[in-house]
Amino acid sequence: MCIIRSCAVTTVTAVSFIDKLSSAWDVNNSQLCVGLDPDVAKFPLHLQNQPDAIFSFCKAIIDATADTACAFKPQIAYFAALRAEDQLEAICAYIHEKYPAIPIILDAKRGDIGATAEQYAREAFERYNADAVTVNPYMGFDSVAPYLEWKDRGVIVLCRTSNPGGSDLQFLTVDAEGGNKPLYQHVAKLVADKWNTNGQCGLVVGATFPHELAQVRSIIGEMPLLIPGIGAQGGDVEATVHAGKTAQGTGMMISSSRAILYAKVNDAAGEDFASAARRVALETRDTINQFR
Numbered sequence: 197m198c199i200i201r202s203c204a205v206t207t208v209t210a211v212s213f214i215d216k217l218s219s220a221w222d223v224n225n226s227q228l229c230v231g232l233d234p235d236v237a238k239f240p241l242h243l244q245n246q247p248d249a250i251f252s253f254c255k256a257i258i259d260a261t262a263d264t265a266c267a268f269k270p271q272i273a274y275f276a277a278l279r280a281e282d283q284l285e286a287i288c289a290y291i292h293e294k295y296p297a298i299p300i301i302l303d304a305k306r307g308d309i310g311a312t313a314e315q316y317a318r319e320a321f322e323r324y325n326a327d328a329v330t331v332n333p334y335m336g337f338d339s340v341a342p343y344l345e346w347k348d349r350g351v352i353v354l355c356r357t358s359n360p361g362g363s364d365l366q367f368l369t370v371d372a373e374g375g376n377k378p379l380y381q382h383v384a385k386l387v388a389d390k391w392n393t394n395g396q397c398g399l400v401v402g403a404t405f406p407h408e409l410a411q412v413r414s415i416i417g418e419m420p421l422l423i424p425g426i427g428a429q430g431g432d433v434e435a436t437v438h439a440g441k442t443a444q445g446t447g448m449m450i451s452s453s454r455a456i457l458y459a460k461v462n463d464a465a466g467e468d469f470a471s472a473a474r475r476v477a478l479e480t481r482d483t484i485n486q487f488r
């Protein structure tokens with residue numbers, strides 16, 4: 197399969213994020229998103245002192261799990277904190293070259309005024325050539341609009357996050373059109389009804405809140421959901437799938453990072469870290485599929 201990319205300055209035919217994701221759902225029979233959160237302290241000792249340790253670790257994980265996943269989700273903080281953005285660029289290029297059918301979701305949770313957001317969008321979509329990026333809706337439509345200009349790319353908006361503190365704001369009742377509702381439901385409706393004019397949006401909803409996940413699914417129809425919170429955060433896979441799936445049993449990118457990346461640490465069996473990651477990724481994909 198040949199994916200031809202485009203950017204804002206060139207006009208080349210491109211496969212959209214949504215088309216690429218739909219294809220990956222089918223080809224790999226997977227609703228699992230493999231998160232790339234490389235923590236050098238948790239790497240095998242033989243990798244830790246290498247200058248390109250992050251790239252080598254992620255490459256091994258990618259090679260071991262590419263046929264189990266519908267997406268890869270690098271978390272930019274793990275790269276930026278170590279001045280390893282060059283290795284993130286190399287990883288994104290590697291995925292595009294070796295596994296062009298698997299979309300890359302850059303987890304950056306950006307949110308800023310329009311002029312700055314334009315630069316963040318270039319960072320995500322030009323520098324890293326991500327297929328999609330996560331964004332924070334707190335600053336409103338003009339802060340998200342620059343990402344939406346990249347019509348072949350996905351824009352995945354935080355809605356009901358997986359962390360307990362997400363309730364501090366996202367559960368507050370707001371008096372919005374159609375009556376009182378929690379803020380996260382207002383975000384879901386706003387994105388589905390008004391921001392998603394080009395069909396490129398998704399939402400982040402945590403697996404740790406299955407009731408809210410079901411509420412969001414009922415509001416948004418078929419829009420894809422990025423669902424972190426299984427694995428290390430303890431979200432229940434069965435409840436997540438029942439709440440998050442579409443009528444066709446799809447529509448999800450159920451994300452797991454640490455439970456896959458560091459499966460070797462959690463399991464003393466005599467396998468290498470990439471084989472352990474593959475084993476857990478396969479188990480997770482199959483468990484998800486059991487409940488679709």
Ligand SMILES: O=c1ccn([C@@H]2O[C@H](COP(=O)(O)O)[C@@H](O)[C@H]2O)c(=O)[nH]1
Nearest residue numbers: 271357358359424427428429452453454
């Ligand atoms: O609500 C959210 C949004 C994003 N995340 C990110 O997902 C992964 C989760 O990692 P695990 O190791 O599977 O817990 C991480 O990159 C978070 O920044 C989230 O957890 N919740």
